[in-house]
Amino acid sequence: MELGKPQRVYTIEPIEDPVPKSPPEKRDAPPPERRPEPAERPLVRR
Amino acid sequence: MIVAPDYAEPIVGWRMWYAVEDGAETSLSSVIHTTLWPRGAPLVAVCRCFRLPVWPFNRGGHEAPAANCRCGIYAATIATMRTYLPEQFAWTDLVPVLGRVSLWGVVHEHERGWRASFAYPKSLFVPVVELASSRAARMIADLREYDVPVRAVGGSSAEAVIDEVTALAAA
Numbered sequence: 001m002e003l004g005k006p007q008r009v010y011t012i013e014p015i016e017d018p019v020p021k022s023p024p025e026k027r028d029a030p031p032p033e034r035r036p037e038p039a040e041r042p043l044v045r046r
Numbered sequence: 047m048i049v050a051p052d053y054a055e056p057i058v059g060w061r062m063w064y065a066v067e068d069g070a071e072t073s074l075s076s077v078i079h080t081t082l083w084p085r086g087a088p089l090v091a092v093c094r095c096f097r098l099p100v101w102p103f104n105r106g107g108h109e110a111p112a113a114n115c116r117c118g119i120y121a122a123t124i125a126t127m128r129t130y131l132p133e134q135f136a137w138t139d140l141v142p143v144l145g146r147v148s149l150w151g152v153v154h155e156h157e158r159g160w161r162a163s164f165a166y167p168k169s170l171f172v173p174v175v176e177l178a179s180s181r182a183a184r185m186i187a188d189l190r191e192y193d194v195p196v197r198a199v200g201g202s203s204a205e206a207v208i209d210e211v212t213a214l215a216a217a
Binding site for chain 2: 001002008013020
């Protein structure tokens with residue numbers, strides 16, 4: 001691709017990362033642990 | 047001495063890739079060099095000039111892009127793509143992908159585009175007219191792994207694709 005004559009040079013340091021970051025739960029994350037319902041909790045003799 | 051950057055927002059230009067079916071998935075490949083663009087990480091420019099090991103006047107490596115070289119990651123204005131794309135569409139049997147790309151790091155601005163040291167796709171448009179629907183669907187699903195918007199475009203010529211993409215990008 002011909003871009004033509006050079007014009008100027010500058011530096012860019014983006015404040016926000018241009019690479020999108022998927023939320024962790026989107027990629028291959030195990031399902032969140034489910035807290036057992038009261039009926040599923042083992043009875044504990046005190 | 048710490049030198050402050052000139053800008054804090056990436057340049058957004060246009061470029062073309064090929065969609066390369068690489069094993070079980072589809073990746074973006076540069077057009078001139080067969081560089082595969084990584085997912086979830088920027089592509090980092092590397093100068094590939096004067097890489098012949100027997101070349102007696104090897105200048106050694108330099109940071110890309112450099113002023114007296116053609117290296118760097120390229121992007122252009124949409125007007126430049128309008129003249130560049132028809133030729134590229136005619137030359138290849140590979141699946142072209144058009145899109146916007148973010149550029150940052152050291153950026154050399156030219157009359158019709160830029161050469162940069164870092165890049166990542168921003169949005170992708172896949173011409174699907176000549177693809178079987180199942181292949182097109184699979185490619186689009188694979189390219190969404192770059193975590194950027196991916197859209198099918200239906201134009202049957204390079205000009206029609208550019209028109210459609212320009213309209214979609216402006217919407």
